[in-house]
Amino acid sequence: MTDAIVKIKRGESAKDLPLPSYATPGSAGLDIRSAEDVIIEPGERAAARSGIYLEIPPGFEGQVRPRSGLALKHGVTVLNSPGTIDSDYRGEVRVIMINHGREKFSVKRGDRIAQIVFAPCARAGIEEVYELGDTGRSSGGFGSTGTA
Numbered sequence: 373m374t375d376a377i378v379k380i381k382r383g384e385s386a387k388d389l390p391l392p393s394y395a396t397p398g399s400a401g402l403d404i405r406s407a408e409d410v411i412i413e414p415g416e417r418a419a420a421r422s423g424i425y426l427e428i429p430p431g432f433e434g435q436v437r438p439r440s441g442l443a444l445k446h447g448v449t450v451l452n453s454p455g456t457i458d459s460d461y462r463g464e465v466r467v468i469m470i471n472h473g474r475e476k477f478s479v480k481r482g483d484r485i486a487q488i489v490f491a492p493c494a495r496a497g498i499e500e501v502y503e504l505g506d507t508g509r510s511s512g513g514f515g516s517t518g519t520a
Contacts, residue, residue: 378434378490379427383407383464386423389482401437401487404467410479412471417451419466420485428459433493436467436486447473450486457488 380391385407392402407423428434434457438450451468467486471477479485509517 376429376432381425383423401489403484404486404488406479406481406483406485409481412469412477414471414474417470419468420479422465424465430459432459432490435489435491439487446477448477
C-alpha cells in the first residue's frame, strides 16, 4: 500500500549508491546510506551526507530515526531524533550522528546509517486564550503520572 509518492534525487556523491529502500516488507522506515566516510570519536557528533534530496508531498514529513543495531552494538545513534524533514525542504538530507560508545566509530561510504519514516503531519490553528481548561493532571510533568 502506498500513501504518498516521495520523489528522490541522487546528487553526484550518491550516483552509484542504492536508493533508500525498505529492508523487509514489514519495515516502517527506508534505510539511508552515507555518501561519505566519516569517523566519529567517542562523545563527538557529525552530520553525515546522504547524497539524496527529497520532494515530500504537502501534508507529510520525513522523520529521520536511528538504526537500533548501531545503537546496541556501537552506542551510535541519531541526534534530534526523530529529525523532521519538512515537505518544502529541498536540500541534501544529512544525518546528525553521535557516538556514545567508548571507541571511535567509522562510517564507510554506503553504510546504512539511519532510517526515514514518512508520516502525515497535521497543521494546527492557533488561538490565544487567557485560561486553559483544567485536567486531572494539570501542570504535572516529568514523572507526575507515576512510576509503573
